[in-house]
Amino acid sequence: MGSILIVAEVQNGSIREASYELASFAQKLGREVHSLVIGSGVAGEAEAFAKKGGGTVHLVDAEAAANYNVDVYAAAIKAAVAATSPDAVLISNTPTGWDVAPRIAAAQDCGFVSDAFDVAEEGGSLVFKRRVFNGKLDAQITASGPVVATMQPGGTAPFEGTTDGSVSALEADLSGAKSAFVEVKVAEAKGVDLSKAEIIVSGGRGVGEPEKFPEVIQPLADALGGAMGASRPVVDAGWLPHEYQVGSSGQIVTPKLYIAAGISGAIQHLVGMKGSNFVIAINKDPDAPIFEVADVGVVADLFEVVPALTEAVSAAKG
Amino acid sequence: MKILVCLKQVPHQDARLDIDAAGTWIKEDNIKFEINSYDTYALEEALRIKDAGEAEVVVTSIGPDRVTQALRTALGMGADRAVHVKDAEIDGSDALGVAKVLAAVAKEESPDLVLMGLMSDDSNASAVGPMIAELMGVPNASSVMKVELADGKVTCERELEGGALEVVELQTPCVLAVQSGLNQVRYASLKGIMAAKKKPIDVKGAGDIGLSGQVGAGAAKTTIDKIYPPPKGEGAELIEGSTGEVVEKLVGKIKELGLL
Numbered sequence A: 001m002g003s004i005l006i007v008a009e010v011q012n013g014s015i016r017e018a019s020y021e022l023a024s025f026a027q028k029l030g031r032e033v034h035s036l037v038i039g040s041g042v043a044g045e046a047e048a049f050a051k052k053g054g055g056t057v058h059l060v061d062a063e064a065a066a067n068y069n070v071d072v073y074a075a076a077i078k079a080a081v082a083a084t085s086p087d088a089v090l091i092s093n094t095p096t097g098w099d100v101a102p103r104i105a106a107a108q109d110c111g112f113v114s115d116a117f118d119v120a121e122e123g124g125s126l127v128f129k130r131r132v133f134n135g136k137l138d139a140q141i142t143a144s145g146p147v148v149a150t151m152q153p154g155g156t157a158p159f160e161g162t163t164d165g166s167v168s169a170l171e172a173d174l175s176g177a178k179s180a181f182v183e184v185k186v187a188e189a190k191g192v193d194l195s196k197a198e199i200i201v202s203g204g205r206g207v208g209e210p211e212k213f214p215e216v217i218q219p220l221a222d223a224l225g226g227a228m229g230a231s232r233p234v235v236d237a238g239w240l241p242h243e244y245q246v247g248s249s250g251q252i253v254t255p256k257l258y259i260a261a262g263i264s265g266a267i268q269h270l271v272g273m274k275g276s277n278f279v280i281a282i283n284k285d286p287d288a289p290i291f292e293v294a295d296v297g298v299v300a301d302l303f304e305v306v307p308a309l310t311e312a313v314s315a316a317k318g
Numbered sequence B: 001m002k003i004l005v006c007l008k009q010v011p012h013q014d015a016r017l018d019i020d021a022a023g024t025w026i027k028e029d030n031i032k033f034e035i036n037s038y039d040t041y042a043l044e045e046a047l048r049i050k051d052a053g054e055a056e057v058v059v060t061s062i063g064p065d066r067v068t069q070a071l072r073t074a075l076g077m078g079a080d081r082a083v084h085v086k087d088a089e090i091d092g093s094d095a096l097g098v099a100k101v102l103a104a105v106a107k108e109e110s111p112d113l114v115l116m117g118l119m120s121d122d123s124n125a126s127a128v129g130p131m132i133a134e135l136m137g138v139p140n141a142s143s144v145m146k147v148e149l150a151d152g153k154v155t156c157e158r159e160l161e162g163g164a165l166e167v168v169e170l171q172t173p174c175v176l177a178v179q180s181g182l183n184q185v186r187y188a189s190l191k192g193i194m195a196a197k198k199k200p201i202d203v204k205g206a207g208d209i210g211l212s213g214q215v216g217a218g219a220a221k222t223t224i225d226k227i228y229p230p231p232k233g234e235g236a237e238l239i240e241g242s243t244g245e246v247v248e249k250l251v252g253k254i255k256e257l258g259l260l
């Protein structure tokens, strides 16, 4: 049985929680575990990772790796693959992972599985589970040989045990990059801060037309004394500005009440609202994944339910 | 400047998803198809570069006959010509197989820029863009939200988590996998649709691009064992009844939460 190579991800000087989740998966599979830590001035983090599930840590500590760069990371990962000949390379499905991981599979001419939330061993092969059709269906995928896989953050708990791994420096030629990091622009604070709202009423693509937000969604938010939110397609279409977007690439919200109308419940949306205390979902598709995270569900046309609810709430307030 | 745009035709976002007899994909007969949502943004970005200066926009898609419709739409929006890779031999390819075919098309076309979507709405793989870049030996950027061209270089903004953006500079040629929302996508005009009828669609097979025997189900290194509805957990308490009854119960719940 071969080994597993984890590509740990350093963010703001520390190894991300998602990398410790990779350690959980790798340790569970019961194979020899190797890790790659890439960054600048991260020897201490590498030591910590070796003691917490990372196994034998190969460290690429270089000025050139101070910030993420696809060419530099690809070169470092290829060097680690050459040094360890793993059966599986595990990378987190983050903006870094989805930028670089497929390159490694192409370079190795091996299998690739993305955004898996589970991996297990069956008859010597690795079997992955992942979502397809934006969360509406699941798929089980078997890799017939070596594989590069990105794992969904939150797919398992971070590794909590202690292991006695060691750290050694890995030689990698990081020169010859054809792209260069310039800067990271952090999100500016906007007018609408949904992170503090107690009640949020969000509309999705099912709302259908831009006018329906002020006509149907906002009035319910107003009646409840809450704020309006939206899913990404609403913002992409220019119906509402980005500050209304809830999700992995928008705001993370934790209201006492979250009402989702015409939102299917793709993982990137759920990441943004699953910390809500109570969720009401209104969707005409009984199989919409949003009903799995909602406390209360209504399978109906939002254009019937939402205006009637607005009226009833206003009446209840008197 | 030459731009190659990779377009996938996928089941319409509102199509019924019935699992096929083999249990490994959905039934594709009798449903509507459309251009993958992310790819429409890639095409729009290419057309904007063309509108702002000189560029030839070539669109390419791998798939059966129905894909002609997607290519016609793209030509109607303003693309100059299309390459349709159609070959039963390619069926059942995994993402790497698809990337090999598209990289072979890119090799023939030698574009300055390859634009594509971040992921396909059906398989959600997010794989093909960086794979093509690796096969071409060029840099790539994914989740691209802004593209600027100057002095033979491309400056992009990549979307990170929580609304942060990473600015990255790439040499050309390069591969950009775009995120939804980076522009507002145009519709094909009537004039555009008429003009598109005269624009060429080149049809090629695996052999024409030197890949016979190297792609397709036999070469795939991953296989879908099955697809299935996600296992249901406890799920939501479903509230049923007339609109009046439903609303009354919802108001009751909101009161219980102490919010009314």
Ligand SMILES: Cc1cc2nc3c(=O)[nH]c(=O)nc-3n(C[C@H](O)[C@H](O)[C@H](O)COP(=O)(O)OP(=O)(O)OC[C@H]3O[C@@H](n4cnc5c(N)ncnc54)[C@H](O)[C@@H]3O)c2cc1C
Pocket (backbone or CB within 6 Å): A134, A203, A204, A205, A206, A207, A230, A231, A232, A233, A234, A245, A246, A247, A248, A249, A250, A251, A261, A262, A263, A264, A265, A266, A267, A268, A269, A272, A282, A283, A284, A285, A288, A300, A301, A302, A303, B013, B118, B119, B143
């Ligand atoms: C890297 C990345 C980041 C992303 N970040 C985010 C993010 O931050 N936030 C986010 O939301 N998404 C994000 N997405 C997109 C996400 O994958 C989904 O595409 C998106 O969440 C879908 O939005 P939706 O539910 O509104 O639309 P759809 O999935 O199209 O769902 C629309 C729903 O409306 C229902 N409906 C239609 N008409 C009615 C009606 N009259 N009454 C009731 N129901 C109706 C339908 O049954 C359907 O379930 C991201 C994707 C990627 C790849």
Ligand SMILES: Nc1ncnc2c1ncn2[C@@H]1O[C@H](COP(=O)(O)O)[C@@H](O)[C@H]1O
Pocket (backbone or CB within 6 Å): B006, B007, B008, B009, B036, B038, B039, B060, B061, B062, B063, B095, B098, B102, B115, B116, B117, B118, B119, B120, B123, B124, B125, B126, B127, B128, B129
């Ligand atoms: N069959 C195909 N034909 C053309 N382009 C494709 C095809 N499959 C994938 N792509 C491109 O690759 C991108 C990423 O797809 P995927 O890796 O399948 O999620 C898509 O957005 C398309 O731009």
